[in-house]
Amino acid sequence: MSTAQGFGPMTNERLPLPSREGMSEAQQxxxxxxxxxxxxxxxxPFVPLLQVPALMEHIGKTGETLRFHGSLKDAIRxxxxxxxxRETGNQFEWQxxxxxxxxxxxxxxxxxxLGAGRRPRDLPGDQACAVDFAQELMLRQGVSDATYAEAVAHFGEPGTVELTALIGYFTMVCWVMNVARTPGPAGSNAPALAAFP
Structure with missing residues (x-):
């Protein structure tokens, strides 16, 4: 069973995966x-992104680079x-x-x-920095000099750029799934997100 996406009365998936026979050659x-x-x-996210095959391929390569070939530690990523x-309320990526x-x-x-909408306490310095950086970037669309300096101290300039791109990439795919109402992964044991109060 999958967790439905969305917190309103309508949570039906808008763009489900088409059958292989229903796909165009480009989609296949x-x-x-x-x-x-x-x-x-x-x-x-690749389910709704399949509507635009070239976009799906390029976004997929970007995500592949960030997730499988990046320099950030797994815990930070x-x-x-x-x-x-959590900030986008996306069930799939959360679960x-x-x-x-x-x-x-x-x-x-x-x-x-985080799941409850609170800032975690007592994190190691690099993890606390990653949380602060991500939350500030999502809230303010940029980061302060102090937050930037702390990120560079923990991750270096390349790692800070990678962290910024990672946040942007996942914001984008969460938005795509939120619009498509793509459900959470089937069979996940992770608790679903609740709406913010």
Missing amino acids: AAADSIINGPRKAIFG ELAICVVS THAPAAIKAGVKEEAIAS
Whole structure:
């Protein structure tokens, strides 16, 4: 069973995955590109993005670079994704990445705090910096000099650019899924997000 996306009375999926026979040649080629890559299947944001195959392929490559070839530690990457998915209210990314963050070494209590809409306490310095950076960027569309300097001290300039791009990428795919009402992953044990009060 999947968690429906959205917090209103209508949560039906707007853009479900078409059957292989119902796909155009371009859609089939784009689907095969994702299936033959590290993801091995069409799921999450790639379901609605399949509507625009060339866009799906390019977005997929960007995500592949950020997730599988980046320099950030797994805990930092997964924690930043959790901040984005909580702030955007996206079930799919939350239920996918909250367990991955815990597996990567983020305290379960920190993820529970984020899920409840609170800032986690008692995080290691680099994790606290990642949370502050992601929340500030999403709220203000930029970061202060102090936040930037702290990020550079923890992640270097390349890592700070990568963190910024990661936040932007996941904001985009969460928005795509929110518009499409793409449900959370089937069979996830992670608790669903509730609407903010």
